[in-house]
Amino acid sequence: MEYKVPAQTRIGHVHLKVSDIDKSLAFYRDLLGFEVIQRYGAQAVFISAGGYHHHIGLNTWHSRNAPPAPQNAPGLYHTAILYPTRKDLAIILKRLIAARYPLTGMSDHGVSEAIYLDDPDGNGVELYWDKPKEQWPLDGAGNLQMVTARLNVESLLAEATA
Incomplete structure (x- = not known):
């Protein structure tokens, strides 16, 4: 029988x-709002x-003052941070816009x-929130059909003040 990881397993x-703890803290703590635990x-x-x-560990043990890893090399594609509500995602988007922090995409x-x-x-x-499961798109056979479509930014930002 094939082993399956338990459904309650989480990352x-x-x-x-x-390369620099202080620069990383300015991003993860000061901009995104994580708190320092240790x-x-x-x-x-x-x-x-x-x-x-801890949700995120930051270290310079092997990378102090090093340049970024090459984009076209094996490694971590992105860290995904799941927000509990659409309003929470809207609030962080508003903070990023106010800080003029460069975004690489929205979907x-x-x-x-x-x-x-x-x-x-x-x-x-990746900063995201999950839609309610009953809204997830399925094909005729009931299989999940994820897409990459335009994010309705105006609707999302309206949540920040709702």
Whole structure:
């Protein structure tokens, strides 16, 4: 019998090699709003949402002052940060726009709405929220049909003030 990972399994955290802890904290803490849980001197920091031990680890153990990894090489494509509501996604989009932070894309995937950007080290970041499961697009056989369509930015931003 083929083994299947238990349905309750979750991705616990991501640990990123960064070139500069302070630049990374300016992005993840100051812009995105994660809180610092623990520092390991000037070489590493653990950050989280809601007091969890850490959702993201940032370290310079092998990468201090290094250039970004090549885009066309194996490695992490992006870290996806799941927001609990559409309004939360709208609020962070509004913050990014106010900060004039460069975005690399925005999409409606049918199952979710997503904003894409890069952190200071060129690591891809997806900020998204999942639509209710009953709204997910299915084909005639009941199979999930994710898409990449234009995100209705105006409708999303209207959520920030709703």
